[in-house]
Amino acid sequence: MDLRTEISSLGEFGLIDHLTRNIELKNVSSILGVGDDAAVIDHFGKQTVFTTDLLIENIHFDLIYTPLRHLGYKAVVVNLSDIYAMNAHPTQILISLGFSNRFSVEALDEFYDGVYAACEKYGVDLVGGDTSSSQKGFIISVTAIGEVSPDKFVQRSTAQKGDLLCCSGDLGAAYLGLVFLEREKKIFLENPDIKPDLEGEKYVIGRILKPEAAKDVIDFFEREQIIPTAMMDISDGLSSEILHLCKQSNLGCVIYEEKIPILEETRNAAYKFELDPTACALSGGEDYELLFTIKQTDYDKLVLNEKISVIGYMTSPEEGTRIITKGGNQFDITAQGWNAFTK
């Protein structure tokens, strides 16, 4: 009898661990392989950083409420975010597309308008790719390439006990934007004549449809000569990413609910849907902010940067991964991030 193990029994990260467990890097230029936001390759002292993402219609995006221009922009930005998460600067991208004949040349032009707008904004070149027909749906594969000064790249596994745990920007908004768009989609499908009023939700919708990558944070690190001790981007929700960073660094942590950066617009949107804003930040995802740790001695350098929040600190692994609520209660941080295989 053939053995059949369901992929869902391993989960996405378990599956990646399983499939890559026997990899031994053989080329001397392969500095860092599977397991971080991006791979690092050495080219005679200069290091390059690589990452790739696959985006599939109706798994990662819904064209009912996603303008193709925004989709092109976002497909680039989410990959650049992985490059910045290595403390590197993106320089080039390659894009492959699969699409059925439901798409016209004008539709693809719109998508590429967004791609080029992102390239322009982040100073990267589109240097290659592939186009293909698909039987159904729109498939996007983006590979991003970046540069980093020798050994300045930052991994997930190198945080130290006592380091401050920080994040950039604000969290939870993209998830609420998605909740809002999903509701409007349902209303639209039931009654196509009702025009949605998106005015009050502009901020949260903007965060899901047109995210930005944290270039300014990496520029700030460079100016202030800060090198984070560990870093990753926040794509699956804060709690899931914190657990990754702790696991890979073999540490625990304490974070404070009141320190999690959530904007007024996000709170208001959450209350409208009777959701807890903190839960949206912890489990929402698609924020594309950075989660990173710094030495305590670097605290003075970033305390005045409004785009950076210190949300907690790293502890020994025995102390677990804990959140202290506004009411003073302590809980374990649990990962409820988006898991593509259980949806």
Place this chain on the structure above:
Amino acid sequence: MDLRTEISSLGEFGLIDHLTRNIELKNVSSILGVGDDAAVIDHFGKQTVFTTDLLIENIHFDLIYTPLRHLGYKAVVVNLSDIYAMNAHPTQILISLGFSNRFSVEALDEFYDGVYAACEKYGVDLVGGDTSSSQKGFIISVTAIGEVSPDKFVQRSTAQKGDLLCCSGDLGAAYLGLVFLEREKKIFLENPDIKPDLEGEKYVIGRILKPEAAKDVIDFFEREQIIPTAMMDISDGLSSEILHLCKQSNLGCVIYEEKIPILEETRNAAYKFELDPTACALSGGEDYELLFTIKQTDYDKLVLNEKISVIGYMTSPEEGTRIITKGGNQFDITAQGWNAFTK
């Protein structure tokens, strides 16, 4: 009224030209962008080469007759072929997969067995990727990275009048392997009890299911200090690739039917299906051999290499792109290569 231009009206290459017509490379490290087998990026004197491919179930492969192990092997090899086509050596790959829950962990293991076998054979490292669920079908995106000595990379656009036009290996077999597998599939679907007899067609089936990239040819060039004046890989059929090379080099050419390398096994398979072996070589595709031009003065260096055939020479563009048949007739070379958008 919205304008709607069908993608099929442009064709794959017309579409790529259209979508990339306004690209201006801005990073000084971007040496060569869209329009060749791979992009070239400079890293402080050392140059790296990048290519990416998207493979979609039932467009690019059929799992009814493609073992997953072979598919993993082939997905890597077809990308390495693009790296070799730049006169470069592959060093790393990234792989992204999309798959539905129809696939088990064991099935993915088989696929990765093939991936790792190809990595081992060609000395490349798997350094990253992405996994994702898909609603339907198996989606593979591979990005390959290679190294080339400064300015040793070879483009498609740099052939000169009088250069010899050459190809590696033998052509047409992969197409006949596909024809054979498609016939067996039909028989199997009509009567699952009939066991196919593949013995006589081993060679042609091997060429479609488990192609190899032309590493030995690039190694040979290096040993003999030959730098082709132009080069590309043969993935869409010889005639289609010849027309690309002529167009991008702004030249014409003459090729001789009798010089096109076709093996006995391929001829026999063609006759079985009442197909013309030359037509299979010209229009078949999936050979993953190299098409290249060399200076006439390099002829002596390669005349003894049995893996290389001189099939013709480059002419001025006014002379057109011509094939001289065994019977002495002359015809225009026409592209009947696989066009993914008209299938």
